[in-house]
Amino acid sequence: MKTFPPRDRKPPLKLVDKAAAEAMPFTTGRLRYSSTTGDSGGALGGATLRAGGEILLRTDTTTPYIQALGRTPSRRSELPAAxxxxxxxxxxxxxxxxxxxxxxxxxxxxxxxxxxxxxxxxxxxxxxxxxxxxxxxxxxxxxxxxxxxxxxxxxxxxxxxxxxxxxxxxxxQRFQENYATRKYAMSPDGHFIALATDRRLEVIDASRTRHQWVSLSPPAEEAHWIPTWTADSKRIVVWGKGGNLNRSYSVQDLSDSMPLDNIVPGAKALDTVTELQGSEVDSVAALQGSEIVVLTVAGRLARIDAADATVRTQLFLVHPAPNWAGLGASDEIFVRGQVLARPGHPGQVAAVTRTGSLRGEILLWDVRTARRITTLSGQPISVPDSTNSFPSALAFTTDGSHLAVQHTDEQIRVWDVGHKKQSPHNVPFPGGTLVGAGPGDRILTFLPDRKQIRIHDLTDGGDALATLPVPDGDRIGGFIRGHHLTIENGSLRQTIDLRPDTQFNTLCAAAGRDYTSAERNLLPEGTPSKPPCA
Known part of the structure; x- marks a missing residue:
């Protein structure tokens, strides 16, 4: 029983078994009103009074909310978290x-x-x-x-x-779905985050001020929905790995959508088939504008305009036979194809088929003309996985001149694409994943066990130049713009200056003096030892 002193002139409140807050005048003790909490006869384990009894807080509902309680109950206000x-x-x-x-x-x-x-x-x-x-x-x-x-x-x-x-x-604003099969994706311009589950598509802007969602039809069996943005950040393509394309949605209005499920030949007919047959979609990547490139399980590429469902380039084989077509017991069952657009080179993509993952083959194609440009051959290629996102083992530099590749031996190797040469130094990433390729021969990796982003310098043997702590949770997306790295985990966004000198100067300016021995033990690796961090 919560009560207020007479001078507050507010009714005392109590929480009762029938999932309601009852308000009674202090002088009479008679019931003035009852504010239900939303449960139909449930317990009140998540209903509490805050701010001296003036606010009812409910945390065990799908959408947590607060409600001011006075002479009359106010409207409920949603909360971003419990x-x-x-x-x-x-x-x-x-x-x-x-x-x-x-x-x-x-x-x-x-x-x-x-x-x-x-x-x-x-x-x-x-x-x-x-x-x-x-x-x-x-x-x-x-x-x-x-x-x-x-x-x-x-x-x-x-x-x-x-x-x-x-x-x-x-x-x-926050995402509503907490489904086991959820996948996030950040728009290329960094302004939006999309979440797809087997039941709905949600989009939130980066400032967390606008939230919208739309229901999705159930995916094919074992093919959970994945969101992929177009390069212009205007549309979201929803597709199922080992399944089919679904639809593309306008980020400005999710009710504006375009069906894509009849574009890939043979994929729709396999929705009820659990064994791979080869026509299923294995990977999707943004190309330019509203165009996307699709790679099938059997190793075929197609160029599609997601805005109007037009096929710009019909399916063609990435490399000649023999090519695994999804039939029979094979190691290809345990990997997946990967495709990535090459920045600064319109129409060009790097493609790795399931067979190519095992062979270590990366094929560079111009999908506008269906012309193979070159082949890069090396060690077997990793197929990274994440609970919350759809990561890639490939990352181009911003000008497309170099390609970083994550391999199964837990090494990242960097190709000079134009000269078909690998860097003499590798980047080790035990237990980690490739984040991207930064300016000045920098490679970024993410170590989830250590909650760290590591910056590696290829000119210095590939060793870690600096480490950046990041919040708990899976890293669901990120991008590099110049010397700045932006990372997103669904509830928190950070933008980090990758220049060590800038980082250290900021630390020193915050202190205004030299650090003590105890404080220095807490500074990042590589902090200059000279006082005051000069």
């Missing part, structure tokens, strides 16, 4: 922790990147809070202080010091 934790004022909810700090964060400390939500207004903020190692301890005593300009300051006790941490306002 917010089972709160700050010291009880006014701001804190979402699930995004722990950052590398493999020794539990010992040496790190930081967390939570989203704070004002439980009275539903307005959300993003901030970074230092922690001494135990993530839960990062919230002990943390208080959010509103400012007159509408922003907030987060007060964080660290040892004997009190830090005032800036928090940026953030959008509060």
């Amino acid at each position: 917010h089972e934790q709160s700050d010291a004022t009880s006014r701001y909810g804190v979402d699930t922790l995004a722990i950052v700090g590398g493999p020794k964060a539990s010992d040496n400390g790190g930081y967390v990147e939570p989203t704070l939500t004002d439980l009275r207004t539903g307005r959300s903020y993003h901030t970074r809070i230092p922690t001494s190692g135990e993530a839960s301890a990062a919230y002990s005593g943390v208080a959010v202080a509103p400012r007159t300009d509408g922003s907030v300051t987060v007060l964080v006790p660290v040892g004997t010091a009190l830090m005032a941490v800036h928090a940026e306002q953030a959008g509060n």
